[in-house]
Amino acid sequence: MKLSEIAKILNAKILTCEDKADEIDIKIVGASDMMSDVLLIAKPGMLLITGLNSPQVIRTANIVGIPAVVVVRKNVVPSETIEAAKNFGIALLHSPIPMYVACGKLYEKKLKDVAGIIE
């Protein structure tokens, strides 16, 4: 699924790399607030949904090859985080929807988790 489409579904604002939103094609999604968990489970190409908004999220994403991050549950995304996303060329999205709901909405659209599992 195109990232632009995901942004619509999650009612999310695209903060960086908007020009790539139609190119980035997401097949798997993972959600976590623990960066070590992300390092453990992430597969290249995964979309990350997280409640964290610190620049660490972007650095972690960069290390494991995550092309796009959706920040949920936070009112603001700090400028350092946006800056980091710009530097690494990672698409950063900000959604007002809670994590559980965001996951549910994408699950409904048949996006798979990292292990390729879907009912």
Added chain:
Amino acid sequence: MTKKDETVNPVSKDNMERLDILIDELKGIFSNIKAHEIMNTSVVVIMPDRTLYQAKELMRLRKISGLPVCDENGMLVGIVSIEDIIKALENNYINDKIERWMTKNVVWISEDEELIDIVEKFSRYGFGRFPVLNTETHRVIGIITKADILSTILNKLKNLYVRDQRMTNVLENTDLHSISLITGEKLDKSGADFYFEINYTDINMAGVGAAKLREFLLSKGFNEELVRRVAIATYEAETNVVIHSESIGKIYCFIRDDFIKVRVEDYGKGIENLELAMQEGFSTAPDYIREFGFGAGMGLVNMKRCSDKIVVVSEVGKGVIVEMLFNIKTGREET
């Protein structure tokens, strides 16, 4: 078992000595394992007035091969095994009460018995399982099979760092910072292919070094999967320095023909209990760190998973050195 055979000598004397040291070390680690650490505590027992048929059903349902028989006070009065059931089926007395056919002179293990004696019992009696009794009450508190022993040993091994002679050289050398932990060679840090100084004062800077290293390795043309492994492990090590050390840290990376070596050092407070620190989920990170998404207790676990070899040396108050090797040519599968 530890006696060495002087007549067989494919190994040099030097190697023999090293082997002796190793065996002594292993003995130290395994000899003090007691029965209560090995036993399976969810032990299924049966009353003597039940039938062998009922024992058979219980074994089938719980997928076990033997049952201690206990009276109403929990005192051990016998044991019934799959062999007893087979005999009962062959000779048509499966509906008899257990007490008639059970083994009454049960060999048991007390909870304080040591591994070496337990292993000895297995080989002496040839039984598949031994009940474990509380030393004072003589009630059954667990059961030990060979599988329980194996899994206990494997768990211990997981936490064990076997040191060979090269490592001894390293450890006896007062200046750990100038010697490779894995290969024992003298380390010329000025020859490092990559160097980064970790800023420990700002948690927001954690991961910058790993990101730079990732970029550097990609620019050298290494394949993405390898670079990813190096980057993840380095990121975890770097984060540990920022969160725990309260000192500056350094990342060195050495590129060799068949491996990449990453060394992360700090001069801070060190790791108090390395065995504990290696455990999945164990963390001493303060709460505010968790707000940054760290402190899940997965750091060392992740490092181990991503690297082909890892050595961690730490002394309280002196810092931590983590050295990791990543083989370049292995077709290691991502797990």
